[in-house]
Amino acid sequence: MKRQSPYLIRILSMLLLLCVSIPVLAQQTRVEEITAQQAEKAKHLGPYKPNKAENTILRIERWGLLSGNPIGFYPFIGSAFSGGGLALGPGYRRPFGDNAAFDIHGAWSIANYKLVDTSLKLPDFANGHVRSRVHAKYVDAGKVSFFGIGNDSQKDNKTSFSYSPKFVDIEETISPVRWFAVGGGVAYLQIDTAEGENPTVPSIEEVFSPAQAPGLGLDPTYVVGNLFAQIDTRQSPGYTTSGTYIRGDFFDYSDRDNDPFDFRRFDGEINQFIPILRANQIIALRALVSVTDVKDFNQVPFFLLPKLGGGEELRGFPDFRFRDRNRLLLTAEYRWTPSKFMDMAIFYETGKVAARRADIDLEDLHDCYGIGARFHTPASTAFRIEVAHSKEGTRIIFGGGPVF
Secondary structure (H helix, E strand, O other): OOOOOHHHHHHHHHHHHHHHHHHHHHHHHHHHHHHHHHHHHHOOOOOOOOOHHHHHHHHHHHHOOOOOOOOEEEEEEEEOOOOOOEEEEEEEEEEEOOOEEEEEEEEEEOOOOEEEEEEEEOOOEOOOOEEEEEEEEEEEEEEEEEOOOOOOOOHHHOEEEEEEEEEEEEEEEEEEEOOEEEEEEEEEEEEEEEEOOOOOOOEHHHOOOOOOOOOOOOOOEEEEEEEEEEEEOOOOOOOOOOEEEEEEEEEEEEEOOOOOOOEEEEEEEEEEEEEEOOOOEEEEEEEEEEEEEEOOOOOOOHHHOOEEOOOOOOOOOOOOOEEOOEEEEEEEEEEEEEEOOEEEEEEEEEEEEEOOHHHOOOOOOEEEEEEEEEEEOOOOEEEEEEEEEEOOEEEEEEEOOOOO
């Protein structure tokens, strides 16, 4: 057998060593590069710094405006009445005791609506399980829309009327546990109506008769009793990424002027918030139903009928677009969080009104869809802007607070 050359063995050994060493050296070099890059980044690391918009929201939250708990004088920003646009005005809040407070604010909207709202929250007792509140409110809205009654009311029949309710109510709430509450109250409600002040559409009495708009020309006074129960596991009513909200309200309207306008009404609402991917995405669902009952041949005044349309329900339609004794609304939203203080949402809504409870079904529904942006803190929604589209056109909505 021929003996191998020692030189050939050395050459083969060196080649084998190179084949093994080159990948190892390359890997070491790559690790050194990554380590150097991480060290360089570490020199510039620091705490998260909010941008200008986020700093503004944080500053407003520190003032207590978004939580609803300001101290002393504060600017009120919100709504005077549905359809009145953005309203601004002065406010004053004075806490006293452990958790009581007096609050009063006024506002004037871009549609010339006026608002005066005051409340007195009394100190809680029974270890915070019983809460009491006295509330008074005055509204002057001169351009409230009325299209007629019924699910088939026509957009071209738009009219307006002046609506000025004044009420005082007392409410008691019993909450044995954080997520459950029952309660009730009684209110004195006086309503004044008059000709509409919208120069672009007819006043209501020019188009509709008292038979078509019950209560037209009358100014009833009511004593209103209310009972309610609710389950609420949301993180906060102002902003949440998970939880359930279920509430039922029963109202009894007793007409003090002996007019045939006594009626009872039930409102039920269910909201469900389903977090996805650590709450960076949320499915938000809402179902809302109202049922009105009258005695004998009584009627419900047109201005107190359940309604659909506007910035909070069936957003693709004008404010107060549909009115009748009963209503149904279904809403679905897909929300996501592109930044810490902003949510985006794609939404779909469908609903109807009906004179009979038996007609509250899934036929002849009006639907709309849209997209929106909401600016918020961890507990409150400061501002939202939405674009909604329906068969009657596209609307841009500016609002404060959550839709639901």
